[in-house]
Amino acid sequence: MSLLVVDNLSLSIHGTPILKDVSMKVDPGRILGVIGESGSGKSMTAFSVLHLLPNGADLSGSISLAGQDILSCSEQQLCGIRGRDVGMVFQEPMTALNPLQTIGAQVAETILIHERVPKSEALARAAEALRRAELPEEKFPLSRYPHELSGGQRQRVVIAMAIALRPKLLIADEPTTALDVTTQAQILALLKRLVAEDGMGLMLISHDLAVVADLADDLVIMRSGEIVESGAAQHLFRNMRHPYSRALLEASGHVPERATPARTMPLLRVQNVVREYESHVHGWWRRTNRFRAVDDVSFEIRKGESLGLVGESGCGKSTLTRAILGLEELQGGEIQLDGKPVASDHKANRDVCRRMQVVFQDPYGSFNPRWRVDRLITEPFHLLDDPPRGSVREAAIVDALESVGMTADDSDKYIHEFSGGQRQRIAIARALIIRPELIILDEAVSALDVSVRAQVLDLLADLGDRFGLTYLFISHDLSVVRSITERVLVMKSGRIVEEGPTDRVFDRPQHDYTRQLVAATPVLPADVA
Amino acid sequence: MLQYFLKRLLSLGLSLVAASIVIFLALEVVPGDPAAYMLGINAQEDTLNALREQLGLNGTILQRYLSWAGGLLVGDFGTSYTYRIPVAELIGERLWVSLPLALYALTLSTMIAFPAGIWAASRRGSYVDTGVMGVTQLGVAIPNFWFAMLMVLVFAINLRWFSAGGFPGWDEGVLAGLKALTLPAVALALPQASILTRVMRSSLLDTLGEDFIRSARAKGLSRGQAMWRHALRNALIPVLTIMGLQFSFLLAGAIIIENVFYLPGLGRLVFQAISSRDLIVVESVVMLLVFAVILVNFSVDLAYALVDPRLRSRR
Structure with missing residues (x-):
């Protein structure tokens, strides 16, 4: 008998249909992958199973968990089921834990809520759950607070909370989306191990086909609240x-086509760049600790080239980006664009700045919501x-918008009227409007759904050819970097550990760290499609 | 934690020194010679000089500042120009009215605001919420002196439950004292409670929307359990900030209410001292209020650290 059977589930919230006739099942010891882009209803399906829905939600159909009809349970019965029979792991480990409580208390709470046991016993069992989630008490005492742990470690705490009572079903909603690739690989391996050990059913929700491909026994693909296809993975x-x-x-495996071959003339030259931060350790005598965010980094980008820069969070990518934009004081080395330094006299060099632009990751946070699009995209004009x-400005706006596939009418709209993909197009239009030579793409497609991402990558390739642009493509996502760049740099702890043609680096990595990264990157089965 | 404490303590000391300099200089440039004011317009120049000497008004600015600030350190606030008694004594007497009044008002406002804010937040969008928000809107809008006079009309003149003003002194017993402070405290607490309720509600609602509340619910906590165990303490931080500001305001800002109820508090003392150019009293009271404000902020900082482990471990 199946553990979880969802049958013809429909959901509407305040009359807006969210899910339509969704049916799926999870068997004990098996992993069901639920795949879909944002807005496909995959998370809402998960929340429906726990019956944790916003006010105004109207559910129909049936959900049965180990023979029990969830939809007919009272709120009190549901509280008894949540945490005991069904555990849940969420996307954002940074915010999923209460910052004011120790990790031990938070894991023990799962036990205390469901069982009448003394606190000391609950804490002992919490330590056991944390150990199973690979946070042994010797290294991570129960008295730690969430802010003392990294993202991956916090996600392990969330997992420990979810599995503390050995639930029958675990729901993991994008459990690794916010994590680095190597951490992602570890967390996925952990989930797989726990499923095997406990004979738990796992519903693994993701937007990333490759993440699910490795793990899932069965698959469900969702779009706009409906299941479009399902079956054995x-x-x-x-x-x-x-x-x-x-x-x-x-x-998800899309490779955009680029025509222009890179020329040999160097455009950007980064030479022995060092960026140190001082952190003051306060004592009665002040000691100063130095932290090298960027440690003796040198590379060149040739005109018309697409260069990738990969590395995990904290490796110094962002500091390096800021240094290239002339926003960081360097403690050593030099950065030149076409022979001119990007910063002089402690400030960014305007003549050089106007020749490079940057597109950031967050299509929501990087625009002023009170400005219209025309004002947003003409911001670089201050350089x-x-x-x-007048009319020259108008023409420039229309030109920039049309070159990224938007229309002239969009210029007097506000940013909230656009989807994530459209916003990223506007961000590119903003970068293009002063005709830069170098565009730095800082995780520019990381927040986008795969199909939108493919379109934006095509757009970038097309624009690169039309305007002879040079790209520096910074990302933690190796598959994207692989698809769009010719050469790649691998960065770790402030240093470039490997450099070379993209295919060579990914197919035959030389450095240990690159090997780890490549091995951790989830891939689709080779014989697919 | 110790370093956090010492750092706060250092900033407390520096703020006090800075405040004393500003206050001293501000009153130095205020026009009006206290000696001339006390002796009238027909005073002889040598009499004026003698009085100035006696009041310590001669000498360079630095000398006068040092002797004033030095006196403050050992509790000697100087002698009032008009009352001719030590300022410390004068303030001490008045403080025994103002401080209990401020504490009383703060207690009332907290006792109203916490339950009301929590109640409104836990029933967001309901009639309760709308009702609480409406009442607090009114509470913020009504001027407290008008409300005070209204209360005098109802509770003192018509119902005769309280006296319309004045303070019998604590010698008459704690209850009698508290009774005399009740109407003023209510008048002071009304707008404060309204503001605090709204802060409590919105802070709690923000916290209830956080991811960790969802985690708590997924563990099997009911809506109420999630709120009491996880949301409330997280929501307290902005509330503490506002409470700190409010206490300072209650202590320093009761001038109007003290006048309405004819209470012999600090507010009235300053008011009278300003009108009679009794600069030494003004300086001392203002300095005392500044000290109180800084001390309250210091306590709020310490309270943050108690609530939030992230501050405790910050270097």
């Missing part, structure tokens, strides 16, 4: 029938001594 990957599933698969006015 191995079979489904090889025999996708629905056009949407095929498009999704195509998009010009004589910014265009």
